[in-house]
Amino acid sequence: MEGSINLVGLGLSAIGPGVGIGLIFAAFISGVARQPEAQSRLQSIAILGFVLAEALFIITVALAFVLPL
Amino acid sequence: MSITQPVAAEGGSGFTAPGPGSFELPPIFGDVTKPMVLLVLSAVVVFGFFYAASRNASLVPGRLQYAGEMVYGFVRNNMARDNIGSEHYMKFVPYLFTLFTFILVNNYYGVIPFLQFPSFSRIGFIVPLALLSWGIYVGAGIWKHGPLGYLKHATMPGGVKGPILLLLVPLEFFSNIIIRPVTLTLRLFGNMFAGHLLLILFATGGAALLASGNILYGAVGILSFGLGIGVSFLEMLVMFLQAYVFTLLSSMYIGEALADEH
Numbered sequence: 001m002e003g004s005i006n007l008v009g010l011g012l013s014a015i016g017p018g019v020g021i022g023l024i025f026a027a028f029i030s031g032v033a034r035q036p037e038a039q040s041r042l043q044s045i046a047i048l049g050f051v052l053a054e055a056l057f058i059i060t061v062a063l064a065f066v067l068p069l
Numbered sequence: 070m071s072i073t074q075p076v077a078a079e080g081g082s083g084f085t086a087p088g089p090g091s092f093e094l095p096p097i098f099g100d101v102t103k104p105m106v107l108l109v110l111s112a113v114v115v116f117g118f119f120y121a122a123s124r125n126a127s128l129v130p131g132r133l134q135y136a137g138e139m140v141y142g143f144v145r146n147n148m149a150r151d152n153i154g155s156e157h158y159m160k161f162v163p164y165l166f167t168l169f170t171f172i173l174v175n176n177y178y179g180v181i182p183f184l185q186f187p188s189f190s191r192i193g194f195i196v197p198l199a200l201l202s203w204g205i206y207v208g209a210g211i212w213k214h215g216p217l218g219y220l221k222h223a224t225m226p227g228g229v230k231g232p233i234l235l236l237l238v239p240l241e242f243f244s245n246i247i248i249r250p251v252t253l254t255l256r257l258f259g260n261m262f263a264g265h266l267l268l269i270l271f272a273t274g275g276a277a278l279l280a281s282g283n284i285l286y287g288a289v290g291i292l293s294f295g296l297g298i299g300v301s302f303l304e305m306l307v308m309f310l311q312a313y314v315f316t317l318l319s320s321m322y323i324g325e326a327l328a329d330e331h
Contacts, residue, residue, distance in 0.1 A: 044151070044317065051314045055252050058259030062192075065089050 006064040013060040020053035084277040087269040092190055092262070104188040111174040111188070119170070144169050148317050153324040157209075161323055164205060168198065169316040172257070176308035179265055180301055187308070190261040195254045202319040203250040210326030219326065253318060260311050264304045271297030 028046035032039045094103045122137030130138060144166045149158040172189065179187035189195055210219035224241045225234065271293050278290030 044147070047310070047314065048317070048321075051256065051318070055256055058256050058263075059252070061259045061263050062255050 004064075006067060010060055010064040014057055017053045017057040021050055024049040024053060084274070087266055087273060091266070091269055094186070103186055104191050104194065107178050107184060107186065107188045108175065108194060111171060111178070114174055115167075115170045140170065141166060144316065148313075148320045152317070152320040153327060157327055161205070161209075161320065165316050165320055168202070168319060169312055172198075172312040172315055173309065176261060176312055177305075179261065179268070179308060180305055187261040187265055189257055190265050192254065192258045195257050198315075199250040199253040202253060202315075202322070206319070206322040206326045207246070209323050213327050222328075223326070249322060253315060257311050257315055260307055264300075264307055267300055268297060268304065271300060 024046055028042055031042050096102050097106065119137055122133045125131070126134055145158075145162050148169075149162045149165050153161055175188045175194075177187075178184045179190075207219070210222060213219070214222050223245045224238045226237060226241065229237060275290045275293035275297060278286045278293060281287070281290075
């Protein structure tokens with residue numbers, strides 16, 4: 001088999017942010033379901049959390065292609 | 070790198086998987102490449118649109134003026150005022166508004182037919198933007214608190230005393246001053262790069278499967294094109310979200326630098 005072991009690490013690093021983003025939006029949806037008028041306030045907080053969780057994976061995407069084998 | 074090397078398909082046809090090499094476009098003329106042209110074009114597009122939208126501004130807005138004002142109001146109210154606070158936010162609205170529209174247009178190049186290259190999938194274009202945001206929020210902090218005052222404001226969380234500061238101060242300095250522009254850059258770059266790579270993969274992979282001559286491979290190729298269309302819609306969402314997030318984080322950092330001690 002050929003390929004870079006970096007890509008295996010890339011796949012592994014997607015697990016953590018995947019779980020994290022799921023939890024963030026689950027909390028966002030249940031928050032909006034309980035209090036629909038708070039949606040606009042919750043939305044920016046949810047997107048901020050989503051972005052911070054996603055950053056871990058995005059940094060790995062960059063490193064996977066930058067680092068040598 | 071081995072990622073860019075051709076992957077031999079099962080049937081023996083040489084299908085080259087897209088990699089970072091797909092982003093190295095040949096120059097159009099001289100040293101000018103496609104992303105450079107697109108970047109200049111985006112400045113022209115942004116200026117032209119908002120010039121046209123605000124030229125005949127009237128009390129009862131027309132369609133174009135309404136669209137321009139909606140974007141402006143979105144940046145001013147939802148990002149600048151909510152995060153910076155009603156006292157100083159108007160000073161930063163021009164920068165944030167320019168940033169948002171510029172990034173938005175550059176990202177949407179990825180799905181516009183014939184252009185089809187998000188210029189921010191080249192990291193060199195993002196670094197100056199992130200450094201500009203860094204300079205502005207550090208400058209705003211220094212303007213508000215003074216150089217030493219800002220250093221204290223940025224590195225010492227309020228209400229913490231004793232030896233734990235030895236651990237906290239370097240950590241806060243590292244995260245607030247050094248890492249922030251790096252994550253700003255990498256977030257936008259990574260999303261644009263990975264999204265565009267995905268689109269190339271579905272398109273070229275689908276074409277290679279269709280051209281393979283095997284009927285079953287062809288069916289999978291059609292599936293690949295369908296997935297590519299689905300991913301394009303996901304990408305449109307991501308493109309907007311990344312422009313929004315870059316501006317939101319910039320305004321959040323500015324607001325934090327300007328906040329009073331509490």
